[in-house]
Amino acid sequence: MLKPQIPVAKEGFPFIGFMVFITLVFAILSYDLLVWPCLVLTVFVLCFFRDPERFVPPEEDAMVSPADGKVIIAEKVQDDTFTEGEAFKVSIFMNVFNVHVNRAPMAGTVEKIVYRPGKFYAADSARGALQNEYCGTVLQTASGKKIAFVQIAGLIARRIICWLEPGDSILKGRRFGLIRFGSRVDLYLPLDTEILVQVGQKVRAGETVIANLK
Structure with a gap:
């Protein structure tokens, strides 16, 4: 048991x-x-710091949200840092009342961790997205797809915690870290991904299906 x-x-x-x-x-x-x-x-x-249990959808191609919060961006971008190409970006903003434990959106193997120190502007601002401290995880899924999820510090967030290391295998929905007193997680997904969320939608880490990988 x-x-x-x-x-x-x-x-x-x-x-x-x-x-x-x-x-x-x-x-x-x-x-x-x-x-x-x-x-x-x-x-x-x-x-x-509450950390409730979540019920992870069993469907293999169903990608779950890595964070509790609200979707603030869902658009195509040029990603030269993590997936190194065009990608679909989904950004989730966590306010101080959300659960801040982050969960893996898909099962896979960690290819690399990209950390950059930076500023602490408001995480839902354009300046924060470009200049704030972040820790990005690049993951290869079992089907060979490359995705990235990036923890970004915010105005009062002063510590990003990521428990993953290159070579680690992780299951979908498993806890991988948290952002202490903040604030945003960005996803970079293949362009052929079927996005199921919209800007303004509220999501729950490990439970809300935000996309289907094709």
């Missing part, structure tokens, strides 16, 4: 523990004016 997954990302434990400690100290000292704001912040941090 599988052990139940603790519904909180382990990267959040230090932050949650710190906020609980501060709240308890203020409560013991009877600093009532500080206890309530700290309690609210504790609940916020706990919610931010």
Whole structure:
């Protein structure tokens, strides 16, 4: 029998523990004016690092969303960094109330990890897309398709966490990282991919089918 997954990302434990400690100290000292704001912040941090289980669609060609949030871009682009050619780009913006654990959109083998330090502009802005810090994963699927998913920092996101390394094999829907306090994940897909989402649509990591690979 599988052990139940603790519904909180382990990267959040230090932050949650710190906020609980501060709240308890203020409560013991009877600093009532500080206890309530700290309690609210504790609940916020706990919610931010929540990590619920998801039900991954079994269809082999069904690509799932790598992040919770809202689709802000769905268009053809020239991608010279990750897939090295024309691609269909889908961008998902995560606000501070979304689950921030990221999941693999497809099963496959990691070809390379592309990391670039950068700025911390608003992730849903054009300037943020061009200049912000990012960590991109290039994946070859079992059918030989090349896709990329890119974690992009945002205005208050200061830490991108990616657990993958070149050569790793990963299953669709498996957790691969998170962006601490932010903010956006971009997908670069083959042009013949059947895109199933539209700009403005809300999606859930590991569950929402955003495309079918052909």
